Amino acid sequence: MTDESKTSTHESSQGGHDHEAAPEQKPISGSKAVVGIVIVLVVALVLAGLGLANRKSANTVLAQRTNELAAPSVIALVPKQGAPVDSFVLPGNVTAYTDSPIFARTSGYLTKWYFDIGARVSKGALLADIATPELDQQLSQAESDLVTSEANANNARIQAARYTDLVKTDAVSQQDTDTFVNQAAATASAVKSAQANVQRIKELQSFEKVYAPFDGVVTARNIDTGQLITQGSTSELFHLQAIQTLRVYANLPQIYSANVKRGTKVDLTFAEYAGKTFQGTLVRTSDAIDPVSRTLVVEIDVDNRGGELLPGSLAQVHFKTPAAGPTFIVPASALIFRREGLRLGLVVDGDTSHLVPVIIGEDDGANVQIVSGINSGDKVIQDPPDSLIEGEKVHVQGPAEQANAGGK
Numbered sequence: 584m585t586d587e588s589k590t591s592t593h594e595s596s597q598g599g600h601d602h603e604a605a606p607e608q609k610p611i612s613g614s615k616a617v618v619g620i621v622i623v624l625v626v627a628l629v630l631a632g633l634g635l636a637n638r639k640s641a642n643t644v645l646a647q648r649t650n651e652l653a654a655p656s657v658i659a660l661v662p663k664q665g666a667p668v669d670s671f672v673l674p675g676n677v678t679a680y681t682d683s684p685i686f687a688r689t690s691g692y693l694t695k696w697y698f699d700i701g702a703r704v705s706k707g708a709l710l711a712d713i714a715t716p717e718l719d720q721q722l723s724q725a726e727s728d729l730v731t732s733e734a735n736a737n738n739a740r741i742q743a744a745r746y747t748d749l750v751k752t753d754a755v756s757q758q759d760t761d762t763f764v765n766q767a768a769a770t771a772s773a774v775k776s777a778q779a780n781v782q783r784i785k786e787l788q789s790f791e792k793v794y795a796p797f798d799g800v801v802t803a804r805n806i807d808t809g810q811l812i813t814q815g816s817t818s819e820l821f822h823l824q825a826i827q828t829l830r831v832y833a834n835l836p837q838i839y840s841a842n843v844k845r846g847t848k849v850d851l852t853f854a855e856y857a858g859k860t861f862q863g864t865l866v867r868t869s870d871a872i873d874p875v876s877r878t879l880v881v882e883i884d885v886d887n888r889g890g891e892l893l894p895g896s897l898a899q900v901h902f903k904t905p906a907a908g909p910t911f912i913v914p915a916s917a918l919i920f921r922r923e924g925l926r927l928g929l930v931v932d933g934d935t936s937h938l939v940p941v942i943i944g945e946d947d948g949a950n951v952q953i954v955s956g957i958n959s960g961d962k963v964i965q966d967p968p969d970s971l972i973e974g975e976k977v978h979v980q981g982p983a984e985q986a987n988a989g990g991k
Contacts, residue, residue, distance in 0.1 A: 654976045659930040659962035662911040662953065671944045671954045674924075675833040675851070675883065675898040679824035681797055682894070688790035690814040691715035698801050698821075708795040710821055713812050715791055722784045729777035736770035743767035799825040802894075824894055829887045831863060833900045834878035836942055836955050842904045843868065849883050850901040853892065861885055861892070876940070910944060911953045916966050918943075918951065927957060928964035928971055936964065936975045 696711040698704055746760040803822035806812070812820070831851060835843060843865060851861040863885035872879055883900065885892065919926040919938065926938045941956030957963065962979075964971070971977075 654934070654978045655968050655971070656978045656980050657928075657930070657936075657967065658965040659979050660965055661960060662913045662957065662963050664959065665910040665912045665952050667910065670901060670903050671839075671942055672946075673833045673835065673900045673902065673942065675831040675900040677892060677894055677896045677898050678830045678832065679799070679826050679894040680828045680830055680884075681799065681825035683796060683823050684816075684819045685710065685793060685796075685821040685823055686816050686818070687713065687793070687812045687814055687820055689713060689715055689718060689787050689812075691718070691791065691812055693806050693808055693810045693812055695808060696804065696806060698804075700801055700804055702801045704795045704799065704801060704823070706795055706797050709792055710795055710801075711793040711806065713791045713793070715788065718784065718788055718791075722781070722788060725777065725781045725784050729774070729781050732770065732774045732777040736767070736774045739763065739767040739770040793820060795823060797823070797825055798827070799823045826890070826892075826894055827886075827888050829885050829892055829894060831883040831885060831898050831900065833881050833883070834873070834876060835868075835881050835902070837872050837877045837879065838955055839902065839904050840868075840872065840879040843879070843881060843902070851883070851885060852899045852901065853896065854899075855896075856891070909959065911957055911959075912950050913953055913963050914965060915946065915949055915951050917963055919967055919971065927953070928967040929957070930962040930964060930977060930979055934976055934979065936967075936971055936973065936977050938971070938973050 691713040694712045694714045697709055704710070743760075743763040743766065746755050746763045749755040750757055750760040800823070801821055802824050803819070805818070805822075806820050812818070845865060845867065847865045849863050849865055851863050852859070853861070863883040865881055866884045867882050869880040913927065917927060918941075919928060921938075923940070925941050925943065927941050929937045929939060931937045939956050942954045944952035944954045946952070964977070
């Protein structure tokens, strides 16, 4: 046996020995691989869900905490009950008996005004003069057109009369006669039209002088000499108000609407006349309850021939009425003054503000008597913040918090 044959035989025997010694590897089945992937995904989803839940919970807690800190802290107390009331006070708006803006009925230039603000004028008093040169020329043209129309009408009338006589002797045709008769009628109508045009321009020319329509006082003058005046309601010349008698309007709560009678004397007080009472007469009501405010509009006329009272001012109207129910006493600082009127802040549902309109009775400066608007058991907010709005969340202080706040 040669050396190469021995070597080949030895290598063959070694190769067979190595193959027998290597462990046999079984392949992973497809179902086990899918199960493993699903388990990994489920674990990942659970972890992600837990993370999102924790974050959402943290955000909710943060929002709640923020809202709690943002809610104003208030003291809410049940008001003390007062004695039944036989009178109450309402605010009243004072207006002029007659209030009128004065506008121009013709266009031109203001040559002169005669009364300034504060002047008392009588009906028919001359307030201002307006120069209207264009209107004057229009009047001259219209008058000339009228003369022409009258001449044409006169000529047509003569011709019509002549042909009417001639047609009786068959000297002219009936057709020519009818033509001249119709022409006479047309020119007569043209004369009437020209006359109306002249009259129209004269009426406009009469508005060159501005007169007072009633007795009153001039409260505004918006013009000056040389100013261009435009016809219409775009620019007010004067504002005139009749103040001999003033109207006072008040909104009466529905609960008292059945107790007011026309002709009743009503006392009025004004801040500028402390301690002085003016007497007016209830002359009319709106005879309808406002569905929004549930009030009845009443008008009280007051004599102002002395000129002490001014339109546009605020009056306190003192109404007498039979006792209609219990009253409540609250601190004056609890009142909220809004454009819609007096309001009180209540706490409802434990932590929500509710603004209610109220009617006050007696007011001693420190405390006020609430005639209408709240009920027994309502929690009234003491010293409400100016920014308090309807439906706002509030933090109601407990006795301990109130004591600490008072100690500070």
